[in-house]
Amino acid sequence: MATRQARSFCRICAAHCGVVLTIEEESDRIVAVKGDKDNPTSRGYVCFKGLQAEEMHHGPQRLLKPLKRQQDGTFAEIGSEQALDEIADKLRVIVERDGPQAAAVFKGTAGTLFATHMIQLDFLHALGSNQFYSVNTIDQSAKFVSFERQGGWAAGVHDIDQSDVLLFFGCNPVISHSTMGIMGPDPLRTLKRARKRGLQLICIDPRETETAALADLHLQPLPGRDTAIAAAMIRTILSEGWEDPEFVAEHVGANRIFELRQAVEPFAPDFVERIAGLEPGQIHAAAKLFAHDNKKGAAFCATGPSMSAFSNTTQHLVDTLNIVCGRFRRAGQKAVVDMINPPDPIHAEVISPPRSYRNFPPSRIRGVGMLGFDRLASTLAEEILTPGEGQVRALFVSGSNPASCLPDQRKAVEALKSLELLVVVDPYMSTTAQLADYVLPPVMMYERPDLPIAVPGFNIGVLSWAQYTPAVIDQPEGSDLIDDWYLYWGIASRLGLPLKFNGVDLDLSVNRPPTTDEMLEIRTAGARVTLAELKEDLKAHPAGQIYDHPSNVVQPARPGADGRFHPMPEDVAAELRDFLASDLAREVGPGAGHSHLLISRRMNRVMNTLGNNLQGTLKQDPTNPAYMHPDEFRTLGIAPGDKVAIASEHGRIEAVAQPDKAVRRGVVSIAHCWGGLPDSEGAGVNTNLLIAADQDVQPINAMPRMSAVPVNVSRAG
Numbered sequence: 064m065a066t067r068q069a070r071s072f073c074r075i076c077a078a079h080c081g082v083v084l085t086i087e088e089e090s091d092r093i094v095a096v097k098g099d100k101d102n103p104t105s106r107g108y109v110c111f112k113g114l115q116a117e118e119m120h121h122g123p124q125r126l127l128k129p130l131k132r133q134q135d136g137t138f139a140e141i142g143s144e145q146a147l148d149e150i151a152d153k154l155r156v157i158v159e160r161d162g163p164q165a166a167a168v169f170k171g172t173a174g175t176l177f178a179t180h181m182i183q184l185d186f187l188h189a190l191g192s193n194q195f196y197s198v199n200t201i202d203q204s205a206k207f208v209s210f211e212r213q214g215g216w217a218a219g220v221h222d223i224d225q226s227d228v229l230l231f232f233g234c235n236p237v238i239s240h241s242t243m244g245i246m247g248p249d250p251l252r253t254l255k256r257a258r259k260r261g262l263q264l265i266c267i268d269p270r271e272t273e274t275a276a277l278a279d280l281h282l283q284p285l286p287g288r289d290t291a292i293a294a295a296m297i298r299t300i301l302s303e304g305w306e307d308p309e310f311v312a313e314h315v316g317a318n319r320i321f322e323l324r325q326a327v328e329p330f331a332p333d334f335v336e337r338i339a340g341l342e343p344g345q346i347h348a349a350a351k352l353f354a355h356d357n358k359k360g361a362a363f364c365a366t367g368p369s370m371s372a373f374s375n376t377t378q379h380l381v382d383t384l385n386i387v388c389g390r391f392r393r394a395g396q397k398a399v400v401d402m403i404n405p406p407d408p409i410h411a412e413v414i415s416p417p418r419s420y421r422n423f424p425p426s427r428i429r430g431v432g433m434l435g436f437d438r439l440a441s442t443l444a445e446e447i448l449t450p451g452e453g454q455v456r457a458l459f460v461s462g463s464n465p466a467s468c469l470p471d472q473r474k475a476v477e478a479l480k481s482l483e484l485l486v487v488v489d490p491y492m493s494t495t496a497q498l499a500d501y502v503l504p505p506v507m508m509y510e511r512p513d514l515p516i517a518v519p520g521f522n523i524g525v526l527s528w529a530q531y532t533p534a535v536i537d538q539p540e541g542s543d544l545i546d547d548w549y550l551y552w553g554i555a556s557r558l559g560l561p562l563k564f565n566g567v568d569l570d571l572s573v574n575r576p577p578t579t580d581e582m583l584e585i586r587t588a589g590a591r592v593t594l595a596e597l598k599e600d601l602k603a604h605p606a607g608q609i610y611d612h613p614s615n616v617v618q619p620a621r622p623g624a625d626g627r628f629h630p631m632p633e634d635v636a637a638e639l640r641d642f643l644a645s646d647l648a649r650e651v652g653p654g655a656g657h658s659h660l661l662i663s664r665r666m667n668r669v670m671n672t673l674g675n676n677l678q679g680t681l682k683q684d685p686t687n688p689a690y691m692h693p694d695e696f697r698t699l700g701i702a703p704g705d706k707v708a709i710a711s712e713h714g715r716i717e718a719v720a721q722p723d724k725a726v727r728r729g730v731v732s733i734a735h736c737w738g739g740l741p742d743s744e745g746a747g748v749n750t751n752l753l754i755a756a757d758q759d760v761q762p763i764n765a766m767p768r769m770s771a772v773p774v775n776v777s778r779a780g
């Protein structure tokens with residue numbers, strides 16, 4: 064068997080681990096994957112998910128031809144250009160009849176060609192619609208809300224090399240390879256190396272996670288109490304005088320610190336330790352380790368708290384911890400920058416709270432607005448189901464699985480089914496694809512040239528690493544695939560819509576679509592490093608490099624810069640009062656009628672839904688178990704592997720129970736995005752059947768409560 068080796072990087076998640084693929088020459092199939100030791104960020108590391116590339120690309124479940132739903136509900140193959148003709152015709156009819164707002168896009172986590180993923184917005188813009196929805200607003204959009212209400216530091220927080228302490232509220236980067244702004248590739252070795260040179264780690268998580276196992280201090284509270292824990296930490300820091308007085312005086316001001324002190328005053332540590340189920344003294348210890356013993360390194364919040372009740376308030380207070388302790392990059396320090404964004408200078412200054420969400424008119428559904436470019440995902444089902452002007456009738460789904468990932472799965476599915484036109488770009492017959500009118504399978508990652516993901520105007524990388532990868536294998540013989548961006552180009556050219564990409568007008572003459580390399584060239588025009596340079600740099604650095612661009616040194620504040628943080632505006636103070644008035648401040652447990660609190664988690668071998676369709680993964684993880692402390696099995700009268708019924712106020716599921724002594728008693732930990740469509744077969748079970756999309760919803764981002772959900776767990780049957 065003649066083989067060749069090819070270098071690329073994995074794009075299943077944003078860690079972008081470098082890989083070396085072994086490819087069989089004759090069949091052009093991937094036969095082996097290993098980590099690329101020369102990649103300066105992943106250093107040879109690759110995770111289980113990345114190792115499944117062979118089955119992902121060549122497995123029997125991969126769709127190789129576009130499908131069209133027939134009258135009887137079955138699917139038949141259709142040519143991609145024919146499908147695009149029909150889709151464009153249908154969209155034209157809908158938009159002429161109902162206006163452009165009837166057309167929407169839903170974008171998910173899967174690459175959708177990482178470097179061209181903003182084209183969905185350009186497409187909607189050309190159409191005249193603002194109906195852009197994405198998983199961003201059911202992920203950690205609390206971060207944007209916090210910035211909008213409190214302000215932000217233009218140069219960001221310290222990176223891991225600049226840190227002596229990290230404080231994680233509900234982050235598990237060892238498994239998720241993701242804590243925005245700080246942790247990504249090769250997480251375990253990165254943390255271990257940093258700990259060896261003295262980094263201290265504090266984890267706050269109801270489960271002793273793989274990350275918490277490395278912590279110097281692990282607080283294992285009841286879920287959903289993070290608002291109080293963070294408030295008590297701020298109170299402790301301010302009363303002990305552990306804040307950074309110069310930073311606070313210059314960038315916050317005495318009046319605003321007074322407001323903050325007053326708002327956190329009711330959160331005495333002993334009270335909070337009681338309602339959060341912590342040991343006495345733990346909050347003081349965490350505050351001391353973070354604010355007194357160390358002066359560099361920041362606090363972070365990830366999906367745990369951002370899915371729980373008071374998610375915006377928690378994120379806000381976690382960011383406030385960084386503000387009062389001044390945990391930001393200062394002038395002269397090095398900053399991490401995404402290389403394929405423009406070389407805008409980075410200044411050591413405050414961006415005052417923009418509160419830009421107030422500029423958007425209230426939507427038809429519960430009067431919610433928008434956050435940045437995003438309409439709010441938890442309202443999409445109602446936007447589809449509610450008649451009237453602006454009702455969504457056509458939806459394009461790019462790299463996402465809204466039928467599985469949205470809160471209230473039943474309603475989401477009902478809404479998707481009711482659409483006049485549902486177009487899904489997905490390599491597999493996902494739950495959402497099963498509901499589509501057209502399924503367009505895309506060119507997959509190792510078949511396309513690409514660049515690391517980067518969002519214009521926003522930095523998501525944790526290292527200034529970049530690498531161009533060419534396509535390293537051909538598209539499967541006999542397949543009819545489209546590039547993710549091509550869907551939008553294909554429709555725009557048919558409808559004569561003036562489509563821009565990255566500010567550049569695309570040539571829409573139907574006979575000559577751009578190549579993907581041309582799209583990447585447009586994407587990197589004016590970037591810190593252009594496509595031509597990236598290609599040239601591969602000669603000396605075939606695994607990409609960590610760039611040292613002159614623009615990644617933090618510049619002093621601009622003359623006249625007068626931004627100020629606002630740590631405790633009245634609306635946030637009101638949320639703290641609401642917290643104190645809620646059951647969370649009274650009950651040490653899930654509340655009357657419930658036995659447990661259900662919490663979200665990520666599983667090591669799947670990426671949201673990706674993996675629960677692969678045989679190699681299902682062999683290891685046939686389901687998404689309900690993890691509970693071993694002691695609970697006796698109380699419930701069950702054995703490992705038995706089924707339990709989990710009932711919330713909203714719905715009921717049955718899951719396979721597995722013991723895990725890492726989980727706090729009274730808590731059940733179960734991953735999302737498993738299970739098929741409601742009432743049908745599929746590996747595992749979908750926790751979004753338990754979640755209401757319109758109750759217990761946060762202001763501004765309409766984020767429902769998707770973790771720390773009161774449930775009743777009982778033996779099934």
Ligand SMILES: Nc1nc2c(c(=O)[nH]1)N[C@H]1C(S)=C(S)[C@@H](COP(=O)(O)OP(=O)(O)OC[C@H]3O[C@@H](n4cnc5c(=O)[nH]c(N)nc54)[C@H](O)[C@@H]3O)O[C@H]1N2
Nearest residue numbers: 233235239286287365366367371662664665667669670671
């Ligand atoms: N292997 C794998 N990696 C992934 C993904 C995946 O599905 N699988 N998904 C990717 C995606 S889309 C994202 S957004 C990131 C997310 O990255 P992370 O946010 O790091 O994801 P998790 O591993 O779920 O970690 C969340 C932690 O919060 C804890 N938690 C739950 N509720 C609460 C609470 O109320 N309070 C506190 N303090 N903690 C709580 C959970 O026990 C869990 O350990 O991961 C990405 N990476």
Ligand SMILES: Nc1nc2c(c(=O)[nH]1)N[C@H]1C(S)=C(S)[C@@H](COP(=O)(O)OP(=O)(O)OC[C@H]3O[C@@H](n4cnc5c(=O)[nH]c(N)nc54)[C@H](O)[C@@H]3O)O[C@H]1N2
Nearest residue numbers: 171172173198202462463464468488493663671672673735
């Ligand atoms: N209850 C509950 N619900 C949750 C969460 C939770 O913790 N609890 N987490 C939320 C979070 S943080 C997120 S991000 C969402 C995740 O929600 P999604 O992003 O919708 O989930 P994924 O499974 O990652 O969807 C990716 C889809 O893209 C497909 N795909 C793979 N490669 C490609 C490609 O190259 N091109 C295209 N076009 N498609 C491709 C995959 O087959 C898959 O169907 O779930 C959210 N929902």
Ligand code: SF4
Nearest residue numbers: 073076079080110113
């Ligand atoms: S962590 Fe795993 S899934 Fe993410 S990029 Fe690396 S190999 Fe791929």
Ligand SMILES: [Mo]
Nearest residue numbers: 172198202203
């Ligand atoms: Mo996510």
